[in-house]
Amino acid sequence: MKFTFKYILISVIAFSIFSCSKESESTLPIPDKSIKTLTIFHINDQHGQLNNFAKIKDIVAKEKMETNVLLVCSGDIFSGNPVVDNHPQKGFPIIDLMNKTGFDIAVIGNHEFDYGEAILKDRFNQSQFDWICANVDMNNSEIPEPAEYKTISIDNLKVTFLGLVETNGKDNDIIPSTHPWRVQNxxxxxxxxxxxNYAQLKETENSDLYVALTHLGESTDFNIANNFPYFDLIIGGHSHTKVNTTINNIPIYQAGSNLNYLGKIELELEDKKIKKSTYTLIDLTNYQDYDSTLKDLINMYNVSANLNEVIGFSEAYHNRSSVGSFYTDALRNEMNVDITFQNTGGVRSDLDEGDILKSEIYSIDPFNNGSVTYTMTVAEIKNFLKGSKASVYYSGVLIEQENNTIIIKNKNNQVLDDSLTLTIGLNDYIPAVYDNYFTKTPTFLSNTTAETLINYLENTTAPINYTQVNSYFKYQ
Structure with a gap:
């Protein structure tokens, strides 16, 4: 009897266990195989900054263990870090790091052209990621022609990227905001x-996702969403803004500038449509993990640049306006001219109090612009300022506006006659952009404007303090 009772009891327990197990299995959710997941990491406007690539590689590598991942760039890779801009092979370090970080694709930004055609050709050939841009033709230059678009297949996904760059560099021409002499071909x-022309690209490519990868600026991306709503999402650059918004049901993203942030777009796709989208803007300053091998390479590039030589002393912190006043005054003294001008957009950094390092001057003036002089009458100078409405810093005179009239005075407050001829010193970008007003043949000097500033500081013992100087002018 005992044996029979124990046998029955064991059988009942076993039946209950297996019954519960089967019931539990039947209630588990069945994965929806029609839903596809993808994470797109993006940066824009890094302008040569290197230090956070080791963190980006760590973040991306960890995400790749979880899902499909793409890493993309919305342009302006160059110009802004002397380690990159003054490397013996200009631009080489940042392309090297982007290769090793694992970038998949980049759109051309306006500052990609700053080094000139020959160097851009070398950087294109160095790149292990794809370049795209639908509104440029390299013509007979030696620069490899970028594809208008690129479809990337990853696991069971097809993602198509269309590239576009801004063309607001010159009033009387269609070029990006770069030195006009460097894009002549x-x-x-x-x-x-x-x-x-690419309205039906998603269908023709049979893609799951269609992305506009742009270097056009925030407001233009909004315009595309409203007037050219072909895209599932827009990833932008150029305006250096942090954008996380939706216009006309199209998500639009931009991740600030200078490699301070990494954008993370997490997508669930179903039937070639975005079912769910989550966005995170990762502050790389606060992120602590990094790829040690890449960090060592970054340190090597920074140390070997040898840009920490002290060349002067600043008595106070200078904002960009004060830097512009110093900049033009230093050029005027070093170039031995009557007046100097500097476009405000060409002053790219402020100046800290204390020792001035050579690297700081290259950060202030990163574009390797040449130095030129012109002879112009006061009337011609007024015509340039009034007609171009350029925002400039200046040195050597006093410039005022009364109603619609520009008045130029010497430093003794005497009004200069329109017929008076003066010598003008400036970077060669300004006359290239405003060639309607600089029609004479200039004198080309041997140094870039950055080298001219460095020479000035090396040849003077006086400390720098332009915090109370205001030499800004824009015709209103």
Whole structure:
């Protein structure tokens, strides 16, 4: 009897266990195989900054263990860090780091052209990621022609990227915001004139996702979403803004500038549509983990640049306006001219109090612009300032506006006659952009404007203090 009772009891327990197990299995959710997941990491406008690439590689590597990942760049890779801009092979370090970080694709930014055609050709050939841009034709230059778009297949996903760059560099031409003399052999189109050619690209490529990878700026991305709504999402650059918004049901993202942030777009896709989208803007300053091998390489590039030589002393912190006043005054003294001008957009950094390092001057003036002088009458100078409405810093005179009239005075407060001829010193970007006003043949000097500033500081013992100087002018 005992044996029979124990046998029955064991059988009942076993039946209950297996019954519960089968019931539990039947209630587990079945994965929806029609839903595809993808994470897109993005940066823009890094301008040569290197130090956070080791952190980005760590973040991306960890995400790749979880899902499909793409890493993309919305342009302006160059110009802004002397370690990159003054490397013996200009731009080489940042492309090297982007290769090793694992970038998949980049759109051309306006500052990609700053080094000139030959160097851009070398950087394209160095890149292990794809470059795209639909509104540029490299013509007979030696720069490899970028694809208008690129479809990337990853696992069971197809993602198509269309590239577009801004063309607001010159009033009387269609070029990006770069030195006009460095894109003379290239042809650009306004994005509005080409974008409609790719309205059906998602269908023709049979893609799961269609992305506009742009270097156009925040407001233009909004315009595309409203007027050219072909895209599932827009990843932008150029305006150095942090953007996380939706316009006309199209998500639009931008991740600030200078490699301070990494954008993370987490997508669930179903039937070639975004079912769910989550966005995170990762503050890389607060992120602590990094890839040690890449960090060692970054340190090597920084140390070998040898840009920490002390060349002067600043008595106070200078904001960019004060830097502009110093900049033009130093150029005028070093170039031995009557007046100097500097475009405000060409002053790219402030100046800290204390020792001035050579690297700081290259950060203030990163574009390797040449130095030129012109002879111009006071009337011609007024015509330039009034007609161009350029924002400039200046030195050597006093410039005022009364109603619609520009008045130029010497430092003794005497009004200069329109017929008076003066010598003008400036970077060669300004006359290249405003060639309607600089029609004479200039005198080309041997140094860049950054080298001219460095020479000035090395040849003077006086400390720098322009905090009370205001030499800004823009015709209103």
């Amino acid at each position: 290239l042809t650009f189109e306004k994005y509005q004139n080409v974008i409609s």
